[in-house]
Amino acid sequence: MTANRRDSQSVPTAEIDERGSTAAADDRPLGSPRVSNPVIESRDLDVFYGDTQALHGIEMEIPEQQVTALIGPSGCGKSTFLRSINRMNDLIDVARVDGDLYFHGKNVYDDDVDPVALRRKIGMVFQKPNPFPKSIYDNVAYGLRVQGKDDGDVDEMVRTALEQAALLDEVDGQLEESGLDLSGGQQQRLCIARAIAPDPEVILMDEPASALDPVATSKIEDLIDDLAEDYTVVIVTHSMQQAARISDKTAVFLTGGHLVEFDDTEKIFENPESQQVEDYITGKFG
Numbered sequence: 001m002t003a004n005r006r007d008s009q010s011v012p013t014a015e016i017d018e019r020g021s022t023a024a025a026d027d028r029p030l031g032s033p034r035v036s037n038p039v040i041e042s043r044d045l046d047v048f049y050g051d052t053q054a055l056h057g058i059e060m061e062i063p064e065q066q067v068t069a070l071i072g073p074s075g076c077g078k079s080t081f082l083r084s085i086n087r088m089n090d091l092i093d094v095a096r097v098d099g100d101l102y103f104h105g106k107n108v109y110d111d112d113v114d115p116v117a118l119r120r121k122i123g124m125v126f127q128k129p130n131p132f133p134k135s136i137y138d139n140v141a142y143g144l145r146v147q148g149k150d151d152g153d154v155d156e157m158v159r160t161a162l163e164q165a166a167l168l169d170e171v172d173g174q175l176e177e178s179g180l181d182l183s184g185g186q187q188q189r190l191c192i193a194r195a196i197a198p199d200p201e202v203i204l205m206d207e208p209a210s211a212l213d214p215v216a217t218s219k220i221e222d223l224i225d226d227l228a229e230d231y232t233v234v235i236v237t238h239s240m241q242q243a244a245r246i247s248d249k250t251a252v253f254l255t256g257g258h259l260v261e262f263d264d265t266e267k268i269f270e271n272p273e274s275q276q277v278e279d280y281i282t283g284k285f286g
């Protein structure tokens, strides 16, 4: 990523004026529940890859300690939006973010925000389990050691994180074995343990169960439900059934990178405002 709107070195002034004048054309999505104390607020967020615009004026308020699902057809910008929350798009050279993304009222794109520290507060779990080629223990301890925690504390925190990730029972006594020797479902729970060990507030999950079998998937779904007691979870899923099962709120993105409707999950699946959303969830397209 090269810049955001506030970085005047990389974005010519003329471009800022042009965008500013069109910003009002991007309405709030249908629904848009009032969230009294949002953890994350997206304001007129655009994301570009080179000259291609992947997201258009995303307006969204994500509630605390709930599960918010992002659904929509492939290529509609779900992963792009998720990555913009903890600045993972920074790692993509051609990506550029324009607009505002607030975490507890602080714009994460401000110059004084350290993206590495931000990602400890807003952790991420990916589609394909990606444990480090290290022991189970070291995978989970990784973020804690970076934070400079004492060894004694690390032991306790590793066990707590494994327990919260519903993995401790299965790996107790073998924490020195390689994380790569676990099954796919266990590896994904290990990655969840690694993400929660540094005590984040938000966990972003990008199709965390789509590479897993049904039994492993159901364990992850149960786990997400438990995690929402302590964390704010934002999950991308291509499975509408999964969104309906596990989320409190659902945001429907549609082709072209527009957030069309965002509301209580029940409302989205039972009585959406938008005909396009209705067509999508009833399988008429996508």
Ligand SMILES: Nc1ncnc2c1ncn2[C@@H]1O[C@H](COP(=O)(O)OP(=O)(O)O)[C@@H](O)[C@H]1O
Residues within 6 Å of the ligand: 049, 054, 072, 073, 074, 075, 076, 077, 078, 079, 080, 081, 092, 094
């Ligand atoms: N690293 C990238 N470089 C260029 N274009 C990308 C990149 N990642 C995603 N895109 C494009 O951005 C759009 C949104 O992609 P993505 O956020 O991955 O959608 P989704 O997760 O909903 O499938 C797509 O058109 C995709 O091709």
Ligand SMILES: [Mg+2]
Residues within 6 Å of the ligand: 078, 079, 080, 206, 236
């Ligand atoms: Mg994706």
